[in-house]
Amino acid sequence: MMNQALHILIIDDDEINNFIAAKLIDKIPPRAKVSTCLNGQEGIDYIISGLNNQEELPDIIFLDINMPVMNGWEFLEEYAKIAHQLSKKIVINMLSSSVYNDDISKSKTFSTVNKFISKPLTVEKIKSLYDSLGIN
Template sequence: MKTIKSLYIVDDDKIYHFLFKNLLKQNDINVETTFFCNGYDAIEFIRKNKDDVEMPDLILLDVNMPIMNGWQFLEEYEKMVKDFDKKPIIYMISSSNSEVDISKSKDFDGLVKDYYLKPICREDLEKMFVLEEV
């Protein structure tokens, strides 16, 4: 089993950031967490720090954000990921239960592992944070 030690949360909702931090704490999940409010900030951080900062184990990516949404993030990320030694697992996290969004996440097979609806619950965390080695 592989345990998640670091993660990026890419989501524009500051309340979700707060709630997610509390959910981690309530479930005794100690993980180094970096928050980004849109896909552009996350992509730029990755681009500028890819040689100096180790990629996280996990990225939780919102679909709908200003400046650069989750799909645009994935398009840019896909161009860069081949150069990474460590390839994070990405989960789409959204309040959208649109079949279009859920289906689109499957178009990024190999990048996006699964699609979860907000709010994230304990069972979702268990699925995300304890994974089999690949």
């Protein structure tokens, strides 16, 4: 999937979940750089700031749905406006404690969303995602 180190961006307003997710990701090869943003606006700003140096953009995003300032759905709408500027494919995965079928169905309406992953994130869920992306 990539030539350099894996870069993962977690966009979630729960700092404890972000810390735990980063520790779980760290347990699984390959080594990954993990960055975090606390809401969708920070996430969009992060992506926009990397447009001039796209190798620095994340390979994978874990995106929460319910966040202050800008939620996950709003992030996806803003992301769609800049996606054409990206030369790198970023794999976006919804990461939510929501088990509402409406949220799962809605996530499938966004072509940029790869998977809907229910919280909590686990080593097994990360490995399954890596396997599906051919990362090892």
